[in-house]
Amino acid sequence: MTNTTQSEQMEFNNTLNLEQLLDTMYQAINKKLQNLNKDDVVIVGIHTGGFWIAEKLYKKLALTSPLGSLNISFYRDDFTKIGLHPEVKPSQLPAGLDDKHIILIDDVLFTGRTVRAALNEIFDYGRPASVTLAVLLDRGERELPIYADIVGQQITLKAGQQIKLCGPEPLKLVQNKC
Amino acid sequence: MISNNIQLDEQGRLKHFLSIEGFKRQHLINILDAAEPFANVHEQAVKKVPLLRGKTIVNLFFEASTRTRTTFELAAKRLSADVLNINISTSATSKGESLLDMLHNLEAMHCDMFIVRHKQSGAAHLIAQHVSPLISVINAGDGCHSHPTQAMLDMFTIRRHKKDFADLKVVIVGDILHSRVARSQIHALTTLGVSAVRVVGPKTLIPTQIETLGVHVYHDLQAALIDADVVIMLRLQKERMQGALLPSESEYYHQYGLTEKKLKLAKPDAIVMHPGPINRGVEIASSIADGPQSVILEQVTNGIAIRMAVMSQTLGRSGEKA
Numbered sequence: 224m225t226n227t228t229q230s231e232q233m234e235f236n237n238t239l240n241l242e243q244l245l246d247t248m249y250q251a252i253n254k255k256l257q258n259l260n261k262d263d264v265v266i267v268g269i270h271t272g273g274f275w276i277a278e279k280l281y282k283k284l285a286l287t288s289p290l291g292s293l294n295i296s297f298y299r300d301d302f303t304k305i306g307l308h309p310e311v312k313p314s315q316l317p318a319g320l321d322d323k324h325i326i327l328i329d330d331v332l333f334t335g336r337t338v339r340a341a342l343n344e345i346f347d348y349g350r351p352a353s354v355t356l357a358v359l360l361d362r363g364e365r366e367l368p369i370y371a372d373i374v375g376q377q378i379t380l381k382a383g384q385q386i387k388l389c390g391p392e393p394l395k396l397v398q399n400k401c
Numbered sequence: 402m403i404s405n406n407i408q409l410d411e412q413g414r415l416k417h418f419l420s421i422e423g424f425k426r427q428h429l430i431n432i433l434d435a436a437e438p439f440a441n442v443h444e445q446a447v448k449k450v451p452l453l454r455g456k457t458i459v460n461l462f463f464e465a466s467t468r469t470r471t472t473f474e475l476a477a478k479r480l481s482a483d484v485l486n487i488n489i490s491t492s493a494t495s496k497g498e499s500l501l502d503m504l505h506n507l508e509a510m511h512c513d514m515f516i517v518r519h520k521q522s523g524a525a526h527l528i529a530q531h532v533s534p535l536i537s538v539i540n541a542g543d544g545c546h547s548h549p550t551q552a553m554l555d556m557f558t559i560r561r562h563k564k565d566f567a568d569l570k571v572v573i574v575g576d577i578l579h580s581r582v583a584r585s586q587i588h589a590l591t592t593l594g595v596s597a598v599r600v601v602g603p604k605t606l607i608p609t610q611i612e613t614l615g616v617h618v619y620h621d622l623q624a625a626l627i628d629a630d631v632v633i634m635l636r637l638q639k640e641r642m643q644g645a646l647l648p649s650e651s652e653y654y655h656q657y658g659l660t661e662k663k664l665k666l667a668k669p670d671a672i673v674m675h676p677g678p679i680n681r682g683v684e685i686a687s688s689i690a691d692g693p694q695s696v697i698l699e700q701v702t703n704g705i706a707i708r709m710a711v712m713s714q715t716l717g718r719s720g721e722k723a
Contacts, residue, residue: 311437313437313441347446349446
């Protein structure tokens, strides 16, 4: 690793406090829940980063429904280009999503293609009453008309810059590979 | 990696699936792992994923099949592919068109995959060598040679019940001579590291020198069943038998049919498998086929997931090298 990327890494760690971002998400979701019947709310994390965040929030939110995990590999739009990863974990959604309010959680919102795939998959399981998108970071540069209702923090990255959540223990935001 | 195995492309990714031979352990593990999430697709309200949307898959069955053809068709449909079932008995091959001419016609219709079953060993290989480079071929059974997706669905079923392959004792019983399923199973089991594969049957139905495949030959079912973890029963393939290989069905059942008394020699948690179609009272007692140790219908269900995995890996060219 070069000196430049090391200093950029420092900058990242200084400006983005993971605990704080999670707390921002937690507060916003909690506020959202006040208007809903808690029994009708299902938390669904997108594999893998989104699921790690969902796990943390789920513990604090004390909901009755089980935590859902969504693996969108079968719904990607670039399957014919990149193929199928041999270690796809199955999606696990609670039975009967009809009329539920889904809080869909992901780590980084970028092009919006992952969320597009996730929405398609959710609707193959049922017809939820609503879907709320909550993300840790929104880095902009959308390629599809998708927005998040709940955002830990908006960030802007320079061209070629990446950000990635590593985990599950400890959760850590990094610039390149975990 | 330079490979002479036509089943892999230049990057070492799955292109055709013709036989288990030529694959390393990791290739087979990749297929088993890929099948796991497909086994859950039926839980969705819409029992489909859009992975192969817009692909056209052709079922070319030159030999009768219900289970295999149906599960291939279902697997393709659950991947959102379009499926053509060519009825060979009424197709132009019966008007004298050659097999390869027929294939070139299907290529001209821009099909993406051929699923082939043929009574001639090597038919799927021949087709794979002559199709255009964009087309994948999957062998759904060729003569007495190979039936690789059946073997993989059997490995998938075994793994779901038995965790680790290494210490297993697997017994394959019956008409080994005519069984492409047995040959593929033996290759898959030994590749996956099963140390004890036992084949059992009358001398007339065991191929000579089968020991070279790494199996132990038994002619006494009771002896072979001792401490077995997995018992695989095979059907007597009378349609392929030439000459007098068996004295009678009832004598065969007496010696090689699986009864509750004989099954007690295996481990108490042994599973009983059969690729189907089963002949009750010929190779297996009804009470076992329907009993708690039987996983015969699970095999059918798992066949869909395995075929989905193989189809999406060949058409999607999985990015990981094995």
